[in-house]
Amino acid sequence: MTTTHSPSPVQQERIAYRRRQTIRSVLIAAASTAVVGLILMVAVTGSPGWDRVRASFLDWRVARQALPSVLGGLWLNVRLLVFCAAGALVLGLLIALLRTLRGPVFFPMRALSAGYTYTFRGLPLIIVLYVMALGVPGLRLAGTPSVLVLGAIAIVLTYSGYLAEVFRAGIESVHPSQVAAARSLGLTYRQTMRHVVLPQAVRRVAPPLLNDIVALQKDVGLISLAGPIDAIRAAQIEVGETFNFTPYIVAGALFVLLAAPLIAVTDWVTLRAARRRA
Amino acid sequence: MTGSAGASAGGRTVLSCRGVRKSFRANLVLDDLDLDVGEHEVVALIGASGSGKSTLLRCVNLLEEIDDGTIHLDGEHITDPRVDADRVRQRIGIVFQAYNLFPHMSVLANITLAPRRVHRRPRAEAEAHARELLARVGLADKADAYPDQLSGGQQQRVAIVRALVNSPRLMLLDEVTSALDPELVGEVLALIRDLKDEGMTMLIATHEMAFARDVADRVCFLDGGRVLEQGPPAQVLGEPTQPRTRQFLRRIIEAGRL
Amino acid sequence: MLCAMVSRYRPTLLGTVTLLVVAALTACIPADEPAGTPTVAPVNATSLPPECAKAQLQTKTPGKLTIATDNPAYPPWFVDNKPENGQGFEGAVAAAIAQKLGFATGEVVWKRVTFNSAIAPGPKDFDFDINQFSITDARRQAVDFSAPYYNVRQAVIALKSNKIANARNFGDLKDAKLGAQVSTTSYQMITTVVQPNTQPSVYNTNDDAKQALQNGSIDGLVVDLPTGFQMVAEIKDAKVVGQLPLAVAQPEQFGLVLDKGSPLTACVSRAIEALRASKTLEQLERQWLAQVAGAPELA
Numbered sequence: 086m087t088t089t090h091s092p093s094p095v096q097q098e099r100i101a102y103r104r105r106q107t108i109r110s111v112l113i114a115a116a117s118t119a120v121v122g123l124i125l126m127v128a129v130t131g132s133p134g135w136d137r138v139r140a141s142f143l144d145w146r147v148a149r150q151a152l153p154s155v156l157g158g159l160w161l162n163v164r165l166l167v168f169c170a171a172g173a174l175v176l177g178l179l180i181a182l183l184r185t186l187r188g189p190v191f192f193p194m195r196a197l198s199a200g201y202t203y204t205f206r207g208l209p210l211i212i213v214l215y216v217m218a219l220g221v222p223g224l225r226l227a228g229t230p231s232v233l234v235l236g237a238i239a240i241v242l243t244y245s246g247y248l249a250e251v252f253r254a255g256i257e258s259v260h261p262s263q264v265a266a267a268r269s270l271g272l273t274y275r276q277t278m279r280h281v282v283l284p285q286a287v288r289r290v291a292p293p294l295l296n297d298i299v300a301l302q303k304d305v306g307l308i309s310l311a312g313p314i315d316a317i318r319a320a321q322i323e324v325g326e327t328f329n330f331t332p333y334i335v336a337g338a339l340f341v342l343l344a345a346p347l348i349a350v351t352d353w354v355t356l357r358a359a360r361r362r363a
Numbered sequence: 364m365t366g367s368a369g370a371s372a373g374g375r376t377v378l379s380c381r382g383v384r385k386s387f388r389a390n391l392v393l394d395d396l397d398l399d400v401g402e403h404e405v406v407a408l409i410g411a412s413g414s415g416k417s418t419l420l421r422c423v424n425l426l427e428e429i430d431d432g433t434i435h436l437d438g439e440h441i442t443d444p445r446v447d448a449d450r451v452r453q454r455i456g457i458v459f460q461a462y463n464l465f466p467h468m469s470v471l472a473n474i475t476l477a478p479r480r481v482h483r484r485p486r487a488e489a490e491a492h493a494r495e496l497l498a499r500v501g502l503a504d505k506a507d508a509y510p511d512q513l514s515g516g517q518q519q520r521v522a523i524v525r526a527l528v529n530s531p532r533l534m535l536l537d538e539v540t541s542a543l544d545p546e547l548v549g550e551v552l553a554l555i556r557d558l559k560d561e562g563m564t565m566l567i568a569t570h571e572m573a574f575a576r577d578v579a580d581r582v583c584f585l586d587g588g589r590v591l592e593q594g595p596p597a598q599v600l601g602e603p604t605q606p607r608t609r610q611f612l613r614r615i616i617e618a619g620r621l
Numbered sequence: 622m623l624c625a626m627v628s629r630y631r632p633t634l635l636g637t638v639t640l641l642v643v644a645a646l647t648a649c650i651p652a653d654e655p656a657g658t659p660t661v662a663p664v665n666a667t668s669l670p671p672e673c674a675k676a677q678l679q680t681k682t683p684g685k686l687t688i689a690t691d692n693p694a695y696p697p698w699f700v701d702n703k704p705e706n707g708q709g710f711e712g713a714v715a716a717a718i719a720q721k722l723g724f725a726t727g728e729v730v731w732k733r734v735t736f737n738s739a740i741a742p743g744p745k746d747f748d749f750d751i752n753q754f755s756i757t758d759a760r761r762q763a764v765d766f767s768a769p770y771y772n773v774r775q776a777v778i779a780l781k782s783n784k785i786a787n788a789r790n791f792g793d794l795k796d797a798k799l800g801a802q803v804s805t806t807s808y809q810m811i812t813t814v815v816q817p818n819t820q821p822s823v824y825n826t827n828d829d830a831k832q833a834l835q836n837g838s839i840d841g842l843v844v845d846l847p848t849g850f851q852m853v854a855e856i857k858d859a860k861v862v863g864q865l866p867l868a869v870a871q872p873e874q875f876g877l878v879l880d881k882g883s884p885l886t887a888c889v890s891r892a893i894e895a896l897r898a899s900k901t902l903e904q905l906e907r908q909w910l911a912q913v914a915g916a917p918e919l920a
Binding site: 134137138140141142218219222223225232309310311312313314318321322324325326327328329330 | 736737740741742743757759760762763764800803804805808809820822823824825829832833835836837838839881
């Protein structure tokens with residue numbers, strides 16, 4: 086027979102004290118936040134140049150006018166993001182796998198893979214884009230793809246270097262006993278990778294992978310240097326027409342909206358992984 | 364005495380190691396080691412850490428390449444480089460001290476992985492067989508659980524079941540109870556005893572001297588990379604002839620494990 | 622009275638906090654900024670009124686005139702990327718304006734400023750910026766423009782081997798992939814006047830656009846006519862396909878960019894008008910932009 090426990094006076098006193106302290110902290114935090122916020126707002130809106138800055142960066146009319154073309158450019162960002170993320174994930178995984186092959190006979194593979202990641206993590210993406218999109222077509226080889234495709238390839242090549250290292254870290258973090266257990270059951274190297282190592286490795290590095298994808302979302306816009314019009318470029322065009330910076334604010338807001346779901350997923354995955362391990 | 368492989372229990376020799384040598388960098392771990400295990404025989408390997416017990420088991424299972432010597436399984440020369448190591452490993456089951464089960468798969472998936480992928484058995488058949496084995500060890504209700512939901516003892520029992528699912532000729536157990544809380548050790552040892560009763564040939568590296576005395580047909584003391592002394596448990600554990608064996612056992616007794 | 626105090630008060634953090642908390646609560650509006658550019662009546666005389674004497678001019682650095690342009694500064698507007706040598710059309714025009722305002726060569730300071738910095742709200746690093754800025758009403762909301770110093774036409778250039786090399790009218794350009802530099806009226810010309818079937822390609826600089834033209838990634842490049850002739854001289858096998866017609870009745874014009882409400886706008890405009898009246902502008906055009914004549918018209 087169980088009796089419900091009712092707290093002793095000592096415990097009640099403790100509870101009351103802690104509640105008082107909590108309320109006090111919350112009030113102080115809220116009040117200080119409000120004060121700082123108010124000061125900032127007043128300082129900004131009261132400064133001598135505020136009207137001009139507001140007119141230059143927060144003009145509703147210009148924003149409405151710029152919105153359609155910035156959205157149109159954003160569509161290019163989205164399409165490129167999907168394609169380049171898929172490509173970089175696949176190529177990155179491949180390069181990581183090459184680097185984890187054991188045995189002296191595979192040395193050339195490992196060297197190639199290492200060289201790849203050194204090169205493409207060192208090269209600025211802009212330079213790779215210039216070479217691929219403004220250089221390669223100059224060779225006038227038959228069957229050269231469009232500037233858009235070449236730019237996408239440049240982005241995939243560069244990001245694969247980063248993702249390969251993330252995957253490699255994941256693969257190497259899987260305990261060697263897992264591989265030993267799998268091989269001991271008679272699984273081949275490929276089967277071991279596919280069924281045992283990679284599922285664990287990818288789950289572990291999902292947070293940094295997603296992080297890189299969020300960064301990729303913005304980097305794909307660099308393709309605009311070769312001609313295509315992405316969201317930032319569309320904003321830039323609008324800015325050039327009006328000499329007003331509001332389109333940049335519009336583009337920035339749209340990017341945040343676009344990234345928000347991806348960032349939320351990243352946080353959820355990270356949280357879940359941490360909880361699982363604990 | 365040393366050197367002789369000493370297979371007893373009549374019958375065929377399942378495992379035969381001759382002159383096995385293995386170094387890790389400058390460290391010579393196995394030094395001209397000879398060992399035989401006969402069919403249905405249970406051999407316990409004892410020795411200090413670093414004496415080469417785990418290394419020997421990993422070499423038998425072809426997870427490590429030996430530097431010299433030969434290993435024969437059922438008369439087949441398995442350390443021949445032309446042999447397909449994956450097929451050999453299907454005939455040997457191994458269970459480790461830790462990190463055995465695949466944490467991202469359920470218990471059932473863990474057990475059916477090899478039958479489905481290596482032997483290409485249909486899923487329904489593999490699962491039925493797996494459930495049957497789990498029922499036999501009293502873990503039928505855990506079939507759909509994940510490893511992190513099981514206790515250490517339950518995980519090791521599942522690992523043993525998983526190794527059995529290939530119907531191996533030889534089971535290698537590498538200190539399978541060393542990482543367990545004392546109260547969970549018993550259930551694992553009980554399962555191993557059952558396996559012996561069913562006639563499984565086993566090579567067990569262990570610190571559990573009492574268990575070795577109960578279950579093993581032969582105890583081998585490894586020291587300096589070779590079998591220093593071997594024989595029936597009562598002899599090796601009770602009245603060892605070698606001074607180093609005596610020294611080792613004295614330390615074990617002092618630690619309260621005998 | 623409180624409003625006047627706010628607009629003249631030199632802001633410090635503490636002062637801002639105390640004073641503006643009150644100001645915000647009373648919803649005070651800062652003093653109005655000066656009205657837009659005063660209209661400049663054409664002046665027949667080539668000398669400037671007394672209020673534009675050098676000593677009266679409120680330049681950034683007293684006694685010096687700070688002129689800005691972008692980097693690199695391209696021909697035929699500048700020569701050798703050195704605006705201070707006074708060569709190239711805009712280099713020469715800037716030098717002439719400085720001289721008209723009474724500044725000796727040693728008193729002219731050149732700065733390099735990006736496009737975005739030139740149009741951003743906030744104090745400018747220069748007195749005026751000369752860099753092929755086209756005057757439009759929309760842009761007038763953000764900056765002051767001087768009187769125009771050049772009437773500009775846009776043109777299409779292409780490789781001689783390209784399919785549009787002999788285009789005669791817009792119909793011939795409908796299926797072309799055209800390109801332009803970003804933030805130029807060239808781009809607007811493509812989208813509003815030519816209106817081809819494919820979206821134009823946009824480049825950060827004319828150098829990139831030139832490369833794309835040579836690669837064949839674009840069929841034609843739209844630039845202002847003098848730049849077009851310059852590029853055609855630099856790229857082998859390229860030609861000026863033709864001039865684009867005027868978008869509206871009056872021509873597109875280049876003007877200097879000054880900070881909105883700059884006290885120098887009126888005098889600088891007077892100086893330009895004086896140079897026009899004395900035919901200096903015309904002479905500089907002939908000197909630096911001679912080859913512009915004779916480009917065919919696209920209909």
